[in-house]
Amino acid sequence: MNIAILLYDRFTALDAVGPYEVLSRVPGAAVTLVAAETGPVRTDNGRLALLAEHSLDELAQPDIVVVPGGPGEVAARAGEPVLQWLRKADETSTWTTSVCTGSLILAAAGLLDGKRATSHWLALDALRSLGAEPVPERVVFDGKFVTAAGVSAGIDMALSLAASVAGEPVAQAIQLGIEYDPQPPFDAGAPDKAPAEIVNVLRGNSRFVEGPQALAARG
Amino acid sequence: MNIAILLYDRFTALDAVGPYEVLSRVPGAAVTLVAAETGPVRTDNGRLALLAEHSLDELAQPDIVVVPGGPGEVAARAGEPVLQWLRKADETSTWTTSVCTGSLILAAAGLLDGKRATSHWLALDALRSLGAEPVPERVVFDGKFVTAAGVSAGIDMALSLAASVAGEPVAQAIQLGIEYDPQPPFDAGAPDKAPAEIVNVLRGNSRFVEGPQALAARG
Numbered sequence A, B: 001m002n003i004a005i006l007l008y009d010r011f012t013a014l015d016a017v018g019p020y021e022v023l024s025r026v027p028g029a030a031v032t033l034v035a036a037e038t039g040p041v042r043t044d045n046g047r048l049a050l051l052a053e054h055s056l057d058e059l060a061q062p063d064i065v066v067v068p069g070g071p072g073e074v075a076a077r078a079g080e081p082v083l084q085w086l087r088k089a090d091e092t093s094t095w096t097t098s099v100c101t102g103s104l105i106l107a108a109a110g111l112l113d114g115k116r117a118t119s120h121w122l123a124l125d126a127l128r129s130l131g132a133e134p135v136p137e138r139v140v141f142d143g144k145f146v147t148a149a150g151v152s153a154g155i156d157m158a159l160s161l162a163a164s165v166a167g168e169p170v171a172q173a174i175q176l177g178i179e180y181d182p183q184p185p186f187d188a189g190a191p192d193k194a195p196a197e198i199v200n201v202l203r204g205n206s207r208f209v210e211g212p213q214a215l216a217a218r219g
Helices: A013-021 A080-092 A102-108 A119-128 A155-168 A168-178 A196-203 A208-219 B011-022 B073-077 B080-092 B102-108 B121-129 B153-168 B168-177 B198-204 B209-218
Strands: A002-006 A032-035 A038-043 A049-051 A063-067 A095-099 A139-142 A145-148 B002-008 B030-035 B037-041 B049-052 B064-069 B093-099 B139-142 B145-149
Touching: A002 A080, A002 A196, A002 B145, A013 A049, A013 A095, A013 A155, A013 B011, A032 A038, A032 A049, A032 A119, A032 A208, A038 A080, A049 A063, A063 A080, A063 A155, A080 A095, A095 A102, A095 A155, A095 B002, A095 B168, A102 A145, A102 B037, A139 A155, A145 A155, A145 B121, A155 A168, A168 B198, A196 B011, A196 B168, A208 B002, A208 B168, B002 B011, B002 B080, B011 B049, B011 B064, B030 B037, B064 B080, B064 B102, B064 B153, B073 B080, B073 B102, B080 B093, B080 B102, B080 B121, B093 B153, B102 B121, B102 B145, B102 B198, B145 B153
Parallel strands: A002 A032, A002 A063, A063 A095, A095 A145, B002 B030, B002 B064, B064 B093, B093 B145
Antiparallel strands: A038 A049, A049 B049, A139 A145, B037 B049, B139 B145
C-alpha cells in the first residue's frame, strides 16, 4: 500500500508528520514524501526541512494521498503541476485525504465539489468558496475523501483511516504504540472553547502563526 | 530563545515534530534541529528524513533542549558525543526536556539521577535502571527537567512548557492555532485503557512499531 504525503514550500510540519507517524505503522504501508522536486522542503517558518524522496512524476498512482496544509497552500494551489498530479492520483487512489488547509488544495483541484469536507477553523469560508460543503467537525469522511481540521487533527484522521484500511485492533495498537492519550494542559483547542480574546487575536491574523506573537506583544 | 531539538539515526518523527510545532510558535523562539553531523537524519523506519541544520558543536548553549525518543535511542546513548553535548548544554539550559525514550538518553547522560521523570509506558523500567524515579504520568516537571510519555505526549509537554516560558494566553493561542482539540476515534492510548490483548501484543515486542504488524498477522 503506497501512501504519498505531498510536500510544498511553507507547509506545516505537524500536518504531514502526524499522519506519517500513524500511517507508517500500518502493516504493509510504504509512506513516501513527494514534492514537485526531490530534496529538502521547508516549513512555514523555515526552521525545519523534510526531505522529499520522490518527485510527483515518480509516484503517480499512490493508494492513499495525504495533503498537508500551511501558509504555502496559497502558492501550492496556484501551481498547475500540483493540481494536475492530485487529479491524476485521485483517479486511482483508494483514499484522498487532507489535513488543515490542505483541503483548500484538494478543492482547488476540483476534487471536493459539492462534497462534505473540513479544514482549519479559520479556513472554512475559503473552503466553501472553492466549492466544498464545509463541516466544522474534526474528521470528515465523504466517500473516499477524508479531510481533517487544523494541524493536529491529522493524527485523529490517520487513526480513523488506519482503522478503515487495517481494522480497529491495528489502529488501537498504533494509538497505544504512540501513546496517544492526549491530555492538553488547557481546553483551548477550538474556537468555541478558547477564551474569546484569544479567538479574536487569531481571527485578526491571516497567518495563524502570528496569533501568539500578537498576544505576547499585548502582554 | 534558542531551542535545540536533537536528532539521531532512527529517532521517531512525531517525538521531534510535536514539540517543534508548538515551540516554534512561541514569540522569540528560534528552533534548530541539531545532530552529530549536519544533513538528513532518518527515522526509525527510514521513510522520513529531517534535515539537521547544525552540528552539536555549533549549538553548544541552547536555552531549551528537546531530546526525542525512538529505536535509535539505544545507539544514541551509547555514543559519548551526544552524552557530552547534553551534559554541557544542560549546564546553561533553562529547560532540559525529552519525549518518549528520549528520557533514557538524558538519564544515560546522568542528568536524571534521583529525579522524577517519565518515558514511553514500555520504557519506565529501563528509566529506573538508569537512575531516575519513573512516574507514569503524561508530562513530568522536576525542576528544570521536563519529560513526556510516549511519542504524541510531546505536544502536551510543549504546551505546558510554552505556558511556563511565555504565559498561559500564548500557550492557549498556540493550542488554538494548531487546533489541538484531540478527538481520538478510540480510547486506547494508554495501557490501562487499551484492550488487554493489544497491550499484550505490544508488551511482547521490544520494538514498538512491530505491535500493529503482529496484530494484523493474527487478524
